[in-house]
Amino acid sequence: MSTVAIQKQGPRESFSRWANKHRKWVFAAPSMIFVSLLIAFPVGWTLYLSLTDARGSVRAESDFIGLENYADVLTDFDRFWPAVARTVYFTGGALLLELTLGMIIALLLWRPFRGEKWVRVAILLPLVATPVAVGMMWRLILEPNIGFANQALAWFGIPAQPFLSGQDTALTTLMFIDVWQWTPMVVLILLAGLTSLSDEPDEAARMDGANAWQRFWFVTFPLIRVTFITAILLRGIDALKTFDILYATKGKGGGSFHEVETLNVYAYGLSFDYNKYGESSAVLIVFFMLIIGCIWLLTARRKKDNS
Known part of the structure; x- marks a missing residue:
């Protein structure tokens, strides 16, 4: 060549x-x-709108107002900060219950037993339905007058309860509905981590006289800590963004008294009910930064456990 x-x-x-x-x-x-x-495009466009006084239509002329929308949002103690509190309460409560129940169920399914496949299928059934369908189903079950839940309580002489209609009980009820649907997802993640473990550490701890709780806390849990943090990361972010089940059950504004109005529902109302796109975009950017912060903290913890 x-x-x-x-x-x-x-x-x-x-x-x-x-x-x-x-x-x-x-x-x-x-x-x-x-x-x-x-x-990048939707985040950039939302950031731009949050710095303007856009309202009525996103195509209408708007003026640049800087951080005024953020100042209005962060000083709104009537709607914004209560929405933040409800978001934290809903996410934290649902995540805690789902992780606890998910770990218990995963440990029960860890060892093979007769009918194991059928039990796993039954546990995963809530994941099949869409959140909107789940919300409408539970709305009928918990209906104050004809719902099955209150009829069942009447059999035991317990008066009807305002599960979804009560101002103080609606958000907690929706949290339990979320737990019912999404605990199987946590079970799948944790069960995958458990099935990847070797039997030797558990057998060695058993021979040393450790009881079931000691074997779990000092042997099994440290070995699946990274998987556990992964479950927190995936399910926590998903719970933070919950909107469909809240809107399907309570409608606009999260109810008449905004009893289930989280940040997602609040931002949706500002955009599509009041057409305040600039203010709504500011709420979404603040919410986005909150999610990014949670991801960063959990990722840093996961890297620390891996090292």
């Missing part, structure tokens, strides 16, 4: 060697770029 041909092929061969060395990034780059643009 001539010297000229070698020189012409030099850059091509150099690129081939570089691409082969970084092939995992080369193949992943198109998807990463597409996903980045898919996220």
Whole structure:
């Protein structure tokens, strides 16, 4: 081969060697770029709207007002901060119950038993239905007058309870509905971590005289700590963003007294009920930063446990 041909092929061969060395990034780059643009555009547009007085229509003329929307939102103690409190209460309560129940069920399903497949299928059934359908189903079950739940309570002489209609009970009731539907997801994640463990550490602890609780707390749980944090990360972010089941059961504003109005419901109302797009965008940006902060904290903890 001539010297000229070698020189012409030099850059091509150099690129081939570089691409082969970084092939995992080369193949992943198109998807990463597409996903980045898919996220960057709506976040950027929302950030822009949050700095304007956009209202009525997103295409209507609007003026740049800087951080005024953020000042209005952060000083709104009638709707915004109560919505923050409800979001934290709903997310924290649902996550705590789902992790506790999920761990218990996963431990029960860890060892093989007769009819194991049928039990697993039954546990996963709530995940099949959409959240809106689940919300409407529970709305009928918990209906104060004809709902099955209050009829069942009447059999034991217990008066009818305002599960979803009560101002003080609606959010807690919806939290338990969320637990009913999404605990199976936590079970799947934790069960995957448990089935990947070896039997030797548990058997060694058993031979040393450790009881069931000691074997779980000092042997099993440390081994699946990373999986547990993954479950917190995935389910926690999902619970923070809950909207459909709240809106399906209580409608606009999270009820007549805003009893289930979380940040998602509040931002939705500002946009589609009052057409205050600038203020709604400010709420969404604050909410987005809250989610990013939670992700960062959990990811940092996960890396610490991996190291």
